[in-house]
Amino acid sequence: MVGAYIIAQFQFGPDQASSLAGQVDALFLTLLAITGTILALVAVTILYCLARYRRNAQVDRTPIPDSSLPLETAWTVIPMFIFLGMFGWGATLYFKKNQSPSNATEIYVIGKQWMWKVQHLQGKREINELHVPVGRTIRLIMTSQDVIHDFFLPAFRVKQDVLPGTYTTQWFAGTKTGSFPIFCAQYCGTYHANMIGQVIVQTPQDYEEWLSSGTTEPAMALSGANLFRSLGCSGCHAVNASVRAPLLNNLYGSPVPLQNGQVVTADERYIRDSILQPELQIAAGYDPIMPSFKDRVSEEELTQLISYIKSLSKSTDR
Template identity: 45%
Template sequence: MSIFGIPIFPDQASTFAKDVDALYFFILAVCAFFALAVAVSVIYFGIRYHKTHDGEIGARIEGNLPLELLWSVIPTVIAMVMFGWGASVFYHLRRPPDEAMHIYAVGKQWMWKFQHLEGQREINELHIPAGRPIKITISSEDVLHSLYFPSFRTKMDAIPGRYTELWFEANTPGTYHIFCTEYCGTNHAGMIGSVIVLEPSQYQAWLQGGGLEGTLAQRGAKLFNDQACVTCHLDTGQGRGPSLKDIVGTTVALQDGSSVVVDEGYLRESILNSQAKIVKGFQPLMPTFQGLISEENLVALIEHVKSMSPKATTAAPAETSRTPSRGALQPTAPAGEKK
């Protein structure tokens, strides 16, 4: 939206946009009311009670307790409404629906790399279908970044060493901005791209065009062989490492007596810092892959492992890795940050 050619309001291209904008206009109205009330009263008082002669002093008024309470309580109530409304929109923003289509994003100085499960890989461009919830799992190859879709009203930081996620449902086909909003060095302003929202049929056509290396899980399967994971992680359970068949979403017992739910965060940790959590009954033999595997290959491997658990098609992944009990303080990152 624009006035005299000056844009004043961003496109609304996701199902969130209307919710967030409604909240925005509510707060704007409240703020405009209070700002105007204060402005009008101070200007009116300034004129009405202008000093008329030298030596004049103001009326002797100490204060007024009921008035003080009134203007403490009313803003408190209004603030609580804002809080509640904002929290409910936020909660919705943070809960991807189970059926969401999954895409991986990796932030790297200074580009965004996107990987579709079907195998397509894109840089600074993201093709998605309209009318379908989409969940993006985000990681970083080097420093902090933040994946921002202004027309969808959502963003999430990319944090080295862990997965974060965001979701949205685009509802208007078109091309919109992607920005990096966490300062990341020299070419931060160049870390921008476009998200291209297609009609579902167009999206299917687009999918047919690429995917030369097979799906993401197939690429992961190849890595699973190349990195010799397959020599220990036998499907039979007889190998030196635990079988990875049907484990995603299950709870496994660990050597130290605790247990862990197998999700993307745990798989990531087990590859990069393999000694951190040893499954009960196994020896700590696995070498660390810290610094030996890129973020992009890591997600391919994880997708492969997930494909070995067909029943658990959508384990709730990054949400759990975001809780402080796991993930946040765990050593799970690739080494090799830029020096």
């Protein structure tokens, strides 16, 4: 009884709850097998030599050469190739982790000392919890209000630092229902250890039910549209506006030629920078007259504005 209880306390790996988890574990176990073998070989050799060649033992001690080029080459080159293999495999997973599939459902995450604020496109907000439907690819667009945090989902084997002043993204697809921990993995101040939460992976039906339950807020894009008007953006960025400013229809995801000759892709980061630091990247053919909205919009409002501007673009999969 006691024995079984104690053994039950030992966990040898976290839950595998995402499409990526199994792949990471496979690489991990492979590395474990390779390095374990090498380590065991070294250890056995050392122990064997220690036992056999102890000072007073009568054994063959005919000197061996001081050095051997073939041997040195072998144990330089062979590990190098093994290492290159490890690199390649690891890099493949990393590229996969950093390239979100195009059909992802987007969810905005804002970190602040010491909580996670989540808003779904449909308008639903939650704190320290993240409801997602099982099987659907989720793309998190994350930023921080203060210091660097890190959105870590051990059961999904992903993590990404959440930086103030810019957006970072990561994606995952839950493969089984249940609740899994969220940790902040980047030290962020006194209550860093309290910045934890739950991802709740639900069946699509439960998820829809949850979305429509409780107090409903307008969809993010709608809130963004209201803001767009109340902040006066529509005064310039409209078809028949008195001031000549770029139209924002179909902006998201398209290339924007800049005044200095560069061309940038209009992603979340570009839109964010254009609202907060409009003077940095002036679209070609327009005057640098837009005022900065820094200190006038909160991070939440920014995400709503971005969500609205993205909704003006047909290419976005909503």
